Amino acid sequence: MIKEVHMPKLSPKSNQYFFGEWLKEPGDKVSKGDVLFEVETDKVVSQVESQETGVLKEHQVKSGQTVVVGDLVATIEVSES
Amino acid sequence: MITIPVASLNASYIFALEYYLMTEKKFTDPIFMIWSTKPTVMLGKYQDVSTEVDLTYIQNHDIQLVRRCSGGGTIYTDNGCCQFSLVQPTNKKIIDFSDGIHIIATALKETGFHITPDSRNDLIDDVGFKVSGNAQYLLNDYRLHHGSLLFDPDQVFMNNALRSDPVKLKAKGISSTRQRTGNLKRQQPTWSPSKFKKELNAAVLNNVPHKIYHLCSKDKERINDIAEQRFCSGNLLSSSEKLSFLKKRYIKGAGLVQLKFEVKENKLRHVRINGDFFSELDPQKFSNILDGTPFTPSAIHQIIEKALQPTPIVGITAGELVDLIFKKNCPHTRH
Structure with missing residues (x-):
């Protein structure tokens, strides 16, 4: 089953974030709590963790892009069980 | 606290x-x-x-x-x-x-x-x-x-x-x-x-x-x-940037040493060594062996020391070459 990863809200002031870098690549196994990527907003660099355990399928955004809260940023394949 | x-x-x-x-x-x-x-x-x-x-x-x-x-x-x-x-x-x-x-x-x-x-x-x-x-x-x-x-x-x-x-x-x-x-x-x-x-x-x-x-x-x-x-200075570059360096130093008892190199994605690239020192060192082999080395003093020191073992440079140590590489920051960057 494919699960979508959406940009969470990290700042009470802003919904637009600078996408910093990916810390997992497509094909990597990910566990719940693993850091997937880093974003910057309001002078703060934050790491976003996976809420799923599975295999990272696809990046939907690249470093340097602006992402908005709720944007699809990646997909993760999780086992059905 | x-x-x-x-x-x-x-x-x-x-x-x-x-x-x-x-x-x-x-x-x-x-x-x-x-x-x-x-x-x-x-x-x-x-x-x-x-x-x-x-x-x-x-x-x-x-x-x-x-x-x-x-x-x-x-x-x-x-x-x-x-x-x-x-x-x-x-x-x-x-x-x-x-x-x-x-x-x-x-x-x-x-x-x-x-x-x-x-x-x-x-x-x-x-x-x-x-x-x-x-x-x-x-x-x-x-x-x-x-x-x-x-x-x-x-x-x-x-x-x-x-x-x-x-x-x-x-x-x-x-x-x-x-x-x-x-x-x-x-x-x-x-x-x-x-x-x-x-x-x-x-x-x-x-x-x-x-x-x-x-x-x-x-x-x-x-x-x-x-x-x-x-x-360290190797982590200064964003992913799209490349730094080019030209470092020169006169070392007493050895001569002038010039090192030209680039740093991209925090790795050493295209090293060119020349000068009026005495050595059987092959500059191309020296460049090849260093290409892709992480831009940190310890990683570069290890490789240079290995390169100088069979072909030393008279009066210059691996440590002095590493010092020359890291002494100061870069002259220019480009994307």
Whole structure:
């Protein structure tokens, strides 16, 4: 089953974030709590963790892009069980 | 609260100390530190060197260049400034500057300064000039808040080292927001920077129960390793940038040595060595063996030492070549 990863809200002031870098690549196994990527907003660099355990399928955004809260940023394949 | 006395003026070491506290030492109490630096330019994590900094100026004036792990813009600091760090355990992932700003703003007010926090989490003085910038990063259930207080910085260095309007240069990363800066010395003209630092530290610690932790030799060893791995000059480039270097030195008893090389994605590329020294060293083989080496002194030293074993250079050691590579910052960058 494919699960979508959406940009969470990290700042009470802003919904637009600078996408910093990916810390997992497509094909990597990910566990719940693993850091997937880093974003910057309001002078703060934050790491976003996976809420799923599975295999990272696809990046939907690249470093340097602006992402908005709720944007699809990646997909993760999780086992059905 | 725990406070750690910091004697080093080397920002790479101090950023490594912060990182060490968050990733390895992991105290359960908040940690507060006050520190200063030698003349230094600090880039935000996702900023481009070439659009933010006048590299020729900082090279000519021996100003250190370091990249922070935190966000925000490029700043200049020196011994006339006072930096502070607050490392707090947290399970909140939401951005929050309130604790760090409250600690510093309260201490400044108690020492007689008129300052107000603004909407960007900076501190503004009584005539509307910025006197403190703050930034954070969240890592491993810790929040690092660090800030800079402009007491009496070298204004000439500050104005010349930082590009005045980086937005116009079409930066690919985060651009700095330039604001009019002031200095806190205007409000305490008889104070030296060290008195300011001492008074501020005393005011902060007077407000909270605290204990002092002194770094041991094991701590310092790890911090030095982290400084080299994460905060050395090889980590200054954003992913789209490439630095080109030309380093020359006359070594007594050996001759002139010139090294041309590039650094891309924090790896050494296209090394060209020449000069009037004596050696059977094949420059092409030397270049090939170094190509792709991580841009750290220890990694490069290991490879050069291996290359010089069968074909030494008369009067020049591997260590001297590594020193030449890392002595100063770069002449130019390009994307």
